[in-house]
Amino acid sequence: xxxxxxxxxxxxxxxxxxxxxxxxxxxxxxxxxxxxxxxxxxxxxxxxxxxxxxxxxxxxxxxxxxxxxxxxxxxxxxxxxxxxxxxxxxxxxxxxxxxxxxxxxxxxxxx
Amino acid sequence: xxxxxxxxxxxxxxxxxxxxxxxxxxxxxxxxxxxxxxxxxxxxxxxxxxxxxxxxxxxxxxxxxxxxxxxxxxxxxxxxxxxxxxxxxxxxxxxxxxxxxxxxxxx
Numbered sequence: 259x260x261x262x263x264x265x266x267x268x269x270x271x272x273x274x275x276x277x278x279x280x281x282x283x284x285x286x287x288x289x290x291x292x293x294x295x296x297x298x299x300x301x302x303x304x305x306x307x308x309x310x311x312x313x314x315x316x317x318x319x320x321x322x323x324x325x326x327x328x329x330x331x332x333x334x335x336x337x338x339x340x341x342x343x344x345x346x347x348x349x350x351x352x353x354x355x356x357x358x359x360x361x362x363x364x365x366x367x368x369x
Numbered sequence: 370x371x372x373x374x375x376x377x378x379x380x381x382x383x384x385x386x387x388x389x390x391x392x393x394x395x396x397x398x399x400x401x402x403x404x405x406x407x408x409x410x411x412x413x414x415x416x417x418x419x420x421x422x423x424x425x426x427x428x429x430x431x432x433x434x435x436x437x438x439x440x441x442x443x444x445x446x447x448x449x450x451x452x453x454x455x456x457x458x459x460x461x462x463x464x465x466x467x468x469x470x471x472x473x474x475x476x
Contacts, residue, residue: 291463359414
């Protein structure tokens, strides 16, 4: 039982490059989320999805895109990376809006 | 939007001591969770507690939704309890996180 799996764990990007952070869950949860955590801060919601084909913006969506083609997968796309996107990114899933299960995070540095 | 506050921001304890962490929120919420982020960054769900009291070993939590606060109790603290404790409130279709309480338990 893997839970929520995020890849990669670490990544360094140059300014202007693009990348996709992968997130997959095997618990058949319908809700999935992407959060970012800046150093010493709490978590801020980027995007969330309440089911396949449905996505919505959170508090800080600018510079990111998501898609949800299957129940299991919820990739986060960064276009034209900027230093302000240096952060730790967490994916989470839940059944409806009950207890979250988090992935282990992706530490991204933009230089 | 909703405001979520946590107190204290920082807490240092000797091993074996007890502590109470508080979470206040500014509006009615559907649900509330407590999380522990360990020093390696991993986030663990401690409690899903929309109201009432729950206990899990040395940890317990109480939410008084009508008064808009929740408390997390840690008894007989251990060094492995160190890290940041977040509360998160369900406001709409997702959870809004508080800024956290950083706990350091000294041996």
